[in-house]
Amino acid sequence: MLTSGLTMPRALAVPLMGGATGAGGTVTLPAPRRRAAARPRGAAGRALDCVDLDLTARLRARPRLPRRRTLLLGVILGVPLAMLAFRFRSDVERQLADVPAPDWPWLILCGFGATMYYVTNGVALRAGSGLPLGVRVTTAVQCAAAAANRIIPAGIGAVAVNLRFLERRGLPRSAGLATIASTKVVCGLVHLAAIALVAALVGDSQITSALTGPLRDTVTSLGLGPSCVAAAGVAAAVGVPLARRGVRERLRGPLKTFWTHLRELARSPGRASVLATSLAGTKVAQVIALTASARAFGGEVGVLSVAAVYLVGSAVAGAAPTAGNVGAIEPALAIGLAAAGGAAGPMVAAVLVYRLIGYWLPVVPGVIALTALRRRGDL
Numbered sequence: 001m002l003t004s005g006l007t008m009p010r011a012l013a014v015p016l017m018g019g020a021t022g023a024g025g026t027v028t029l030p031a032p033r034r035r036a037a038a039r040p041r042g043a044a045g046r047a048l049d050c051v052d053l054d055l056t057a058r059l060r061a062r063p064r065l066p067r068r069r070t071l072l073l074g075v076i077l078g079v080p081l082a083m084l085a086f087r088f089r090s091d092v093e094r095q096l097a098d099v100p101a102p103d104w105p106w107l108i109l110c111g112f113g114a115t116m117y118y119v120t121n122g123v124a125l126r127a128g129s130g131l132p133l134g135v136r137v138t139t140a141v142q143c144a145a146a147a148a149n150r151i152i153p154a155g156i157g158a159v160a161v162n163l164r165f166l167e168r169r170g171l172p173r174s175a176g177l178a179t180i181a182s183t184k185v186v187c188g189l190v191h192l193a194a195i196a197l198v199a200a201l202v203g204d205s206q207i208t209s210a211l212t213g214p215l216r217d218t219v220t221s222l223g224l225g226p227s228c229v230a231a232a233g234v235a236a237a238v239g240v241p242l243a244r245r246g247v248r249e250r251l252r253g254p255l256k257t258f259w260t261h262l263r264e265l266a267r268s269p270g271r272a273s274v275l276a277t278s279l280a281g282t283k284v285a286q287v288i289a290l291t292a293s294a295r296a297f298g299g300e301v302g303v304l305s306v307a308a309v310y311l312v313g314s315a316v317a318g319a320a321p322t323a324g325n326v327g328a329i330e331p332a333l334a335i336g337l338a339a340a341g342g343a344a345g346p347m348v349a350a351v352l353v354y355r356l357i358g359y360w361l362p363v364v365p366g367v368i369a370l371t372a373l374r375r376r377g378d379l
Helices: 010-018 032-038 043-060 068-087 089-095 104-129 135-149 153-168 173-202 206-222 224-243 245-267 269-296 303-317 329-339 344-360 363-376
Strands: none
Touching: 104 135, 104 173, 104 269, 104 344, 135 153, 135 363, 153 173, 173 245, 173 269, 173 303, 245 269, 269 303, 269 344, 303 329, 329 344
């Protein structure tokens, strides 16, 4: 509030009093340059600064209503799904008549494994970035990334959320991309090492033939020549763009940052070990969840067999362009569990419940975490 002994210049009174009210009664602050030019010095200038800060704080504190477009999209998607569920309810009940009722303690263990998957991913993000981040906030970021990844294929949604979070925490964009890329590389190496370890422990069994059979049958049916032509076509599609000079010039900077980040990880054994261990923990958490879901439906499948099915099945399904490999990983896991000794019907139900608990249910806390992180300014 201005003191009574101060007079407000006419050039400043007009934009603050008369010209500050726009359409609908909203208060519009004057442009910063004009305000700085017309503002008096001394106590009057400090008082006007307080007025402007108070108005800005009130404008930013207005509650935001949910967008009508989001509500309309929910209604458009929800009504057809509800109608389909009601229409085919009896058919689904007849098909699942032979499936035993699940054992709920095993489903609780499945939920624990799904939870540990997001926690270990959060630890991996912290170790990969090198920033002093809390495990709670990084876990929330992974839940938000999972929610974004449900609608965007090839993991782009998760990459965007993680990159935005790292930028908000002070990491440059190039360093954030290098962090995400190096985490993906280490995750791939850990996955290959896990496949080799499980293959050495399991040995030659029905699981190996069941998982490699589709690929072998495809190559046999096409022939060696067409298969080589297809592989050459894929290599050309990747190599021709990289052969262009402009593309190489644009990739030179990001690749340099990526290799620098990998060298920093190699020079820090503590960070590298935490990163590799946490990424290995994500695989263990998924194996625990899938094993518990299979046991919940009476499937007497060994843990090593489930690990082999998950590791190979997820690697094969990773080539699918769908969001979260939907439609590709479910058949691979169901066929692998059936080949490992489980009944076909219960194993299909076990895979569907496993995907429901570990893939679809986390969307709800993911949306909540996404909203909370945006309000805090972390996204």
